[in-house]
Amino acid sequence: MSGTLVPAGVRLAATADVPEGAALVVHVGEGEGRVSLVLTRRAGAFHAFRNRCTHADYPLQRADGRVLVQQGRFIVCGAHGASYALDTGACAGGPCNGKGLTRVAIVERDGALFGA
Numbered sequence: 001m002s003g004t005l006v007p008a009g010v011r012l013a014a015t016a017d018v019p020e021g022a023a024l025v026v027h028v029g030e031g032e033g034r035v036s037l038v039l040t041r042r043a044g045a046f047h048a049f050r051n052r053c054t055h056a057d058y059p060l061q062r063a064d065g066r067v068l069v070q071q072g073r074f075i076v077c078g079a080h081g082a083s084y085a086l087d088t089g090a091c092a093g094g095p096c097n098g099k100g101l102t103r104v105a106i107v108e109r110d111g112a113l114f115g116a
């Protein structure tokens, strides 16, 4: 599901910028083609999701720009509290009503994350 969202080889972030149990918002592209992603790390593995909550299509971060992660396992949407598994993006509670985040394929290489 990544091909159209993030071109292969586009650098997204340094792995050091995505600590274990955390989530980081990054942006790719410009203008109307700009895409917002959430990068996460759980149990040493990196994941990426489209930064759009399935409840009301808001971005997941809070007003301060940070994404709330609870217990190192769940992303919590800053708008109305929908929660998603940090590693799969599956809806884990709240108003996402069973609809998970859209996964974006990435690869880790030389200490950084890239579109796959």
Ligand code: FES
Pocket: 053, 054, 055, 056, 057, 058, 077, 078, 079, 080, 081, 082, 095, 096
């Ligand atoms: S838009 Fe995320 S919980 Fe409502």
